[in-house]
Amino acid sequence: MPPKISNILIQKQNINELLEVVLDLGRQPEARFIDSNILLECDEITPKDLDFVVNKVGNFGSDNRAGIERTLHRISAIRNKDQRIVGITFRVGRAVYGTIKIIEDLILSGKSVLLLGKPGVGKTTMLREVARVLADEANKRVIVVDTSNEIAGDGDIPHKAIGRARRMQVHSLEDQHSIMIEAVQNHMPEVIVIDEIGTALEANAARTIAERGVQLVATAHGNTLENLVMNPVLSDLVGGIESVTLGDIEAKRRKSQKTVLERKSSPTFDILIEIQNWNTVNVHLDVATTLDKILRDKNCNSELRKLTIDGIVETTNISFSQSKQNNSGTENPPTPIRDFSNDVSYTDESHLEKKYVLPYGVNRGRIDQVIKNLGAPIVLVSDMKQAEIVVTTKNYHRRGTQALKDAEKLGKPVFVLRKNTILQIEHFVKAVLKTSNTGISHADRSLAILEAEQAAKRIDSGETEIALRPQNSYLRRIQHQIADDHGLDSSSQGQEPSRRVIISGNN
Incomplete structure (x- = not known):
């Protein structure tokens, strides 16, 4: 590290609890300990400071990581769009015996x-x-x-x-x-x-x-x-x-x-x-x-x-x-897998709004399973006042129960399923969302996202242009947004159903 930083750190009494040191261009360096993060009292990081580190470390790998020979320490770089290093993270590596x-x-x-x-x-x-x-x-x-x-x-x-x-x-x-x-x-x-x-x-x-x-x-x-x-x-x-x-x-x-x-x-x-x-x-x-x-x-x-x-x-x-x-219930709860069906910025117009549905006489577990499988932005509710749509079965509709009469009085659309089956429920969900008959599975959406993320990394590594696999308009919009998040250009080429996203670096 630059002497102005290492000299300060050596004087810290809790130096043995140091986890990371972060150097970002134009900011004060930050030291992260087990129980606290502190800004070090010295001048802001300059390009000279970063060059000092790079000259000591040598080349960074394709994953922007480097190390110190025969140690467990890790040094990671952050680059700008011109591939210049603008930030460095020093992570202290320790061998802890008996952990298993x-x-x-x-x-x-x-x-x-x-x-x-x-x-x-x-x-x-x-x-x-x-x-x-x-x-x-x-x-x-x-x-x-x-x-x-x-x-x-x-x-x-x-x-x-x-x-x-x-x-x-x-x-x-x-x-x-x-x-x-x-x-x-x-x-x-x-x-x-x-x-x-x-x-x-x-x-x-x-x-x-x-x-x-x-x-x-x-x-x-x-x-x-x-x-x-x-x-x-x-x-x-x-x-x-x-x-x-x-x-x-x-x-x-x-x-x-x-x-x-x-x-x-x-x-x-x-x-x-x-x-x-x-x-x-x-x-x-x-x-x-x-x-x-x-x-x-x-x-x-x-x-x-x-x-x-x-x-x-x-x-x-x-x-x-x-x-x-x-x-x-832990202090840091598990992070759920990102569900792009609930992410407004990753959806098109037909997926923009959530639909609040009250299942009446319909198996709630089955409809919940279909919603998850199709990645549909549908929320199941139990209160008629919250519901935008009511779905019921033919048997319940014939009985003319008070709940269904109340729904009609409130002007709530009532969808009637012939049978309480997975197939019928799928037809209902697709009809509400006005999607294609095949729908968009969780796997298809996840693979489209993964492909775009990997393409963005390849562009960052030096490739100029990558053509993704053909997708429908909904998945293409997700891929365009991912490219934009990475600061890359993207465009759609070809005719349906072979239309695809092309991701490229900024000119």
């Missing part, structure tokens, strides 16, 4: 384990300790696929925090999936450790590795099992979900509707751990069984583990609904 005591028995079981948790909760620190324990104490052949050198530090020699585990570095983010497969094919590992599985290619590579009998320990984007299930790109890690039509006999045996959600395949990971903080985790010991029970609305339990001050692990069995309440 709370889950050590699961790691040593030989089963594949997936770690979830919000950013900064300690996933990478745990992963580093997992590699060391499996390599040194369990004497297993361990390979760490280290995309950003976060697990084993910068330089060719890995940090001693991973013990005798071997490290394979990844040249760029796009290559992580191929390095994962290469590790299995060339080096005969018993365990592979991966930080941040985030794409469909990486999820497929993880499944290939697991099918070869290699233990996987990895982290992924998401806070809870429910988050992961709803992520169309990563849901395959826990088996994925699909819509299935049951026969009459099976539907009657299950006492359910004929169209249900089922697990698509065997999970890649046997155990899933939701990290809530350093000393508390929520464990799903059998991901396949848990997901099956969730999809069938059956009661299922997870294992809440807490590490006491005395180093004793306390275990409590809780129901799935309790685990969700436990997560939402």
Whole structure:
């Protein structure tokens, strides 16, 4: 760091609690500690200060990260649209031993384990300790696929925090999936450790590795099992979900509707751990069984583990609904997956307004499921005065109940379904929103968003123009907005149904 900053930091009594130092052009430097953030009393950051750092660090990678050889520290750059560095974040990396005591028995079981948790909760620190324990104490052949050198530090020699585990570095983010497969094919590992599985290619590579009998320990984007299930790109890690039509006999045996959600395949990971903080985790010991029970609305339990001050692990069995309440009741609740159907700036005119619907005699669970599947901006209400539309079934409408008479007096439109089925409810939702007969699924919308985000990153990395896949007008509008958010130009080309978005850098 520039001497004017390092000299101030060295004098701080709580220097051992330093997490990050932030240098932004034209601002005072900021130091972030475990329990506070403070502005350092010195002049604003100048281009000379940033050049001092860049000259010391050397080149930043394609992910705008660099490090200090044989340490766990990370230095990340922020660039302007001309690719000049205008901000730098120094992140202090520390090897913390003993962090996996709370889950050590699961790691040593030989089963594949997936770690979830919000950013900064300690996933990478745990992963580093997992590699060391499996390599040194369990004497297993361990390979760490280290995309950003976060697990084993910068330089060719890995940090001693991973013990005798071997490290394979990844040249760029796009290559992580191929390095994962290469590790299995060339080096005969018993365990592979991966930080941040985030794409469909990486999820497929993880499944290939697991099918070869290699233990996987990895982290992924998401806070809870429910988050992961709803992520169309990563849901395959826990088996994925699909819509299935049951026969009459099976539907009657299950006492359910004929169209249900089922697990698509065997999970890649046997155990899933939701990290809530350093000393508390929520464990799903059998991901396949848990997901099956969730999809069938059956009661299922997870294992809440807490590490006491005395180093004793306390275990409590809780129901799935309790685990969700436990997560939402924490100081930092899990971040839900962004739902663009509720984001006004990402919608077109036909999706702009929310519709308030009162289901009368219609299965509320089914209509709620259809709304989620189609990503429809519909809010279910119970009060007739709040409702804009009332939906009911033919049987209830024939009876002419007082509630329906009141709706007609209040001038509320009443939609009548012939049957209380998923198909009829889908027709109703599409009619209200005036969408096409096929609708827009959550998966289609998420993939369109992911494609635009990846294109924006490629443009930032130097590519001049990228053509996205053909989409309808609604999804194209979302992609245009994403390009605008990244400060990039975009245009639509071609004729329907092959019209597509072209994203390019600013001229």
